Amino acid sequence: MNSKEFHTIRNGVIVSVISGIILSSWTPFRDLLVKAALWCWEILTSVWGWFSSTHEIYGWVLVLLVALSFPTLIKLVSLAAKKKELGAEKLYKSDYLFGANWHWYYSNGAIKNLCCLCPSCKNELVYSQTTHYTHGGFGPKTDFLCERCNMRRCSFKGDKRYALGKVEREIRRKIRSNEWQNS
Ligand SMILES: [Zn+2]
Numbered sequence: 001m002n003s004k005e006f007h008t009i010r011n012g013v014i015v016s017v018i019s020g021i022i023l024s025s026w027t028p029f030r031d032l033l034v035k036a037a038l039w040c041w042e043i044l045t046s047v048w049g050w051f052s053s054t055h056e057i058y059g060w061v062l063v064l065l066v067a068l069s070f071p072t073l074i075k076l077v078s079l080a081a082k083k084k085e086l087g088a089e090k091l092y093k094s095d096y097l098f099g100a101n102w103h104w105y106y107s108n109g110a111i112k113n114l115c116c117l118c119p120s121c122k123n124e125l126v127y128s129q130t131t132h133y134t135h136g137g138f139g140p141k142t143d144f145l146c147e148r149c150n151m152r153r154c155s156f157k158g159d160k161r162y163a164l165g166k167v168e169r170e171i172r173r174k175i176r177s178n179e180w181q182n183s
Contacts (some may be wrong), residue, residue: 092180097170099154100125100144104171111168118146118153125153127160 089106096102100116116125125144132141134157142156142163156163174180 088175088180092171092175092183095171095174095180095183097167098156102167102171111171114164114167116144116154116167118149118151120151121146121148123148127163129160132157 089109093105094101094103096119099119101119101122102114102116104111104114106112117123118125123146125146128143128145130141130143131138133139139157140159140162142158142160143152144154144163145152156166158166171180174183
């Protein structure tokens with residue numbers, strides 16, 4: 001703002017203040033101001049009076065109003081819940097879990113096409129199911145390997161179905177606990 005603009009604004013403010021003082025000392029204008037303020041106050045008090053007083057109302061009108069408000073309330077609650085779910089379905093489609101980058105999509109709320117990529121080279125990992133010895137005896141073991149890096153990226157006790165189930169459970173847990181938002 002240059003000094004010319006500043007002077008114009010300053011002069012404008014001075015003129016308005018002075019004319020306000022002159023006008024308020026002029027009785028008809030002062031009366032008009034007082035009347036307008038009183039009129040506003042009356043409106044406010046009558047509105048408040050209407051809200052705070054009891055009204056005679058037909059019972060069926062009251063029942064109808066309550067009945068009509070229920071579906072709206074239920075709809076609002078379900079919308080809020082759906083919005084939370086939709087947020088995850090729209091934004092949470094990949095995550096780094098158990099040593100690999102997992103990708104998926106949703107269909108009717110279910111996790112579909114779960115696949116994993118190597119976190120280093122983004123190559124699709126291949127699974128290898130072997131048997132290993134645990135305390136309880138021999139059991140299946142599933143490894144996800146990167147052929148390019150020639151490395152095992154993640155390993156699960158159990159077969160491939162169990163391994164994918166474990167990843168799905170972890171995804172659903174993160175959605176429920178809202179941890180997905182930090183992923
Ligand atoms: Zn790799």
